[in-house]
Amino acid sequence: MTEAKLGLIVVSVIIIAFAFAMRRFGVLQTTGVVATAIITVAIAASLFLTQ
Template identity: 45%
Template sequence: MTDAQIGLMTATPLIVIFAIMLYRMGVLRLTGTLAAVALSVAIAGALFFTQ
């Protein structure tokens, strides 16, 4: 596993947790939260398997 893959595995859950926290605080709507989570997971997955 490369350093980039480890970084993706570390950063993606942090982005998801941050988006959920923003939703609970009322900063993001549900659609924005779902979009942020879905796109961050999709981008991380694509980058993880192309590294």
């Protein structure tokens, strides 16, 4: 696994964790967190598979 692929995984997890933290503090609604998670996974998967 290259450093770029490892970076994609790490950054994706951080983005999703940050979205859940924002939900816990009441900044985001549940639909926003779900949308963030789905979009993040989709983008990371497409970049991961094309490298």
